[in-house]
Amino acid sequence: MSFVGAKLDGRCLAGVSFTECTFQDVSVDGADQRSAGFVDVAIERLNAPVFSAEYVEFRNCKLGYVNLRGAELQDVLFTGCILDELDLGGAAAHRLAFADSRVRRLDLTAAKLKHVDLRGLEFQELAGLEGLRGAAMTPFQIGELAALFAAHFDIVEKT
Incomplete structure (x- = not known):
């Protein structure tokens, strides 16, 4: 999957697994990423002023x-x-x-x-x-x- 320009601010991403994905110009400000997994992922220009994860x-x-x-x-x-x-x-x-x-x-x-x-x-x-x-x-x-x-x-x- 490819995420371009996605606004995931404040979203609950807890426990979500991303595999073989690309993220470009994505914002995850304040998103809950506890127990989230990112494997074989390419990230370009990630905006995360508040990045909360374990x-x-x-x-x-x-x-x-x-x-x-x-x-x-x-x-x-x-x-x-x-x-x-x-x-x-x-x-x-x-x-x-x-x-x-x-x-x-x-x-x-x-x-x-x-x-x-x-x-x-x-x-x-x-x-x-x-x-x-x-x-x-x-x-x-x-x-x-x-x-x-x-x-x-x-x-x-x-x-």
Whole structure:
């Protein structure tokens, strides 16, 4: 099935399963999506300012700009995902994790993280270094950020 320009705002989609569907320019603002399933689905330009669902897992997705600025996230997992940009600026994230995922640019400006696991996330750029507070990272990831930490704290290397 293909859904183009559909307005599903406020609808009850609880328990509905979508398989091998496409969604383009669809709005699901305030829709109840608890226990809904999306398998082998292509989504392009989804409008969901209020997205309510229980435990959410994104699996094997290719995502462009993911705007979660100011969002409240709880129990979210990204597995095997490739994201161009993930904007978590000002977001409050609790139990957010990544497994075998990559993001080109991660923005954590003013983010509030609790039980956030970034160990399974490879990222190329990071904005909002202070937003890392509360995140779990590997020693390798921390080492890769050494130059950013030094610049943030005005640490000067002297020989």
